Amino acid sequence: MKLSNLQLRFASAAIGLPIVIGLIIIGGWPFAIVAGIIAVLAAAEFTHGFLLPSQPLSAVWGLGPGFIAPGIMVAGAHASPLFILVGVLIGVTFLAAGLSRSNFLGPRKPFRIYASVIFYIGLLLSTMVLLRNEDNGRDWVLLALFATFAADTGAYTVGKLIGRHKMAPTISPGKTWEGAMGGYATGALAVLALHALFGLPGALAAMVPLALLLPIAAIVGDLLESWLKRRMGVKDSSGFVPGHGGFLDRLDSVLFVVPAVYLYIVLVID
Numbered sequence: 007m008k009l010s011n012l013q014l015r016f017a018s019a020a021i022g023l024p025i026v027i028g029l030i031i032i033g034g035w036p037f038a039i040v041a042g043i044i045a046v047l048a049a050a051e052f053t054h055g056f057l058l059p060s061q062p063l064s065a066v067w068g069l070g071p072g073f074i075a076p077g078i079m080v081a082g083a084h085a086s087p088l089f090i091l092v093g094v095l096i097g098v099t100f101l102a103a104g105l106s107r108s109n110f111l112g113p114r115k116p117f118r119i120y121a122s123v124i125f126y127i128g129l130l131l132s133t134m135v136l137l138r139n140e141d142n143g144r145d146w147v148l149l150a151l152f153a154t155f156a157a158d159t160g161a162y163t164v165g166k167l168i169g170r171h172k173m174a175p176t177i178s179p180g181k182t183w184e185g186a187m188g189g190y191a192t193g194a195l196a197v198l199a200l201h202a203l204f205g206l207p208g209a210l211a212a213m214v215p216l217a218l219l220l221p222i223a224a225i226v227g228d229l230l231e232s233w234l235k236r237r238m239g240v241k242d243s244s245g246f247v248p249g250h251g252g253f254l255d256r257l258d259s260v261l262f263v264v265p266a267v268y269l270y271i272v273l274v275i276d
Contacts, residue, residue, distance in 0.1 A: 164188025
């Protein structure tokens with residue numbers, strides 16, 4: 007019996023969510039390595055969409071190691087932040103080659119794409135490993151993910167029920183201002199509720215700015231990923247996650263929320 011897309015979404019969530027939560031609880035190298043693998047797969051989706059959109063996704067593996075760097079940055083962040091620094095330096099080098107006026111090193115577009123996956127996926131996702139390594143890191147990562155889920159669910163539900171005014175019709179026609187406000191409210195409330203539930207450090211008043219910031223980060227991440235898919239000309243970044251598309255589709259909001267939470271606790275809470 008063929009499952010509907012909604013059934014596939016529930017099945018994938020039922021299998022994947024416990025695994026994700028388990029890895030967050032375990033932490034350490036298992037968490038970092040799996041995060042690095044996800045970074046490589048997301049980078050492969052990104053690279054495929056911009057360089058080989060008419061070919062099977064497997065064709066991207068023949069391009070060489072350019073999109074592997076994000077995975078090394080993310081996993082290596084558990085050992086030392088120097089992995090992130092080296093990755094950024096490589097990204098700057100790729101970007102310089104991609105923006106140069108010479109094809110001495112070959113076509114310039116691949117270098118721009120490799121730089122993009124380093125900054126967009128490698129740099130941003132590395133903060134999840136750094137966040138997990140912080141004191142109470144397990145609970146901070148869970149707060150970031152669950153608050154993101156709450157914001158996404160609130161936006162979807164409110165948008166479906168009362169959404170009328172299009173938010174960004176040329177980027178994501180289904181998103182409405184009503185949905186965004188619903189997602190903003192549920193995301194902000196989730197931050198405060200999860201902070202209290204987990205007994206995390208910091209007074210409630212100190213968490214209010216994060217509660218106000220996190221839903222904005224989620225919305226920006228979601229819109230940016232939708233814009234990228236528009237540029238690629240695809241509905242989903244891949245079929246890696248049945249019913250959900252690809253890893254880029256699942257990471258969209260998370261790529262902006264987790265850095266926001268990490269910077270906030272390092273600069274404000276700590």
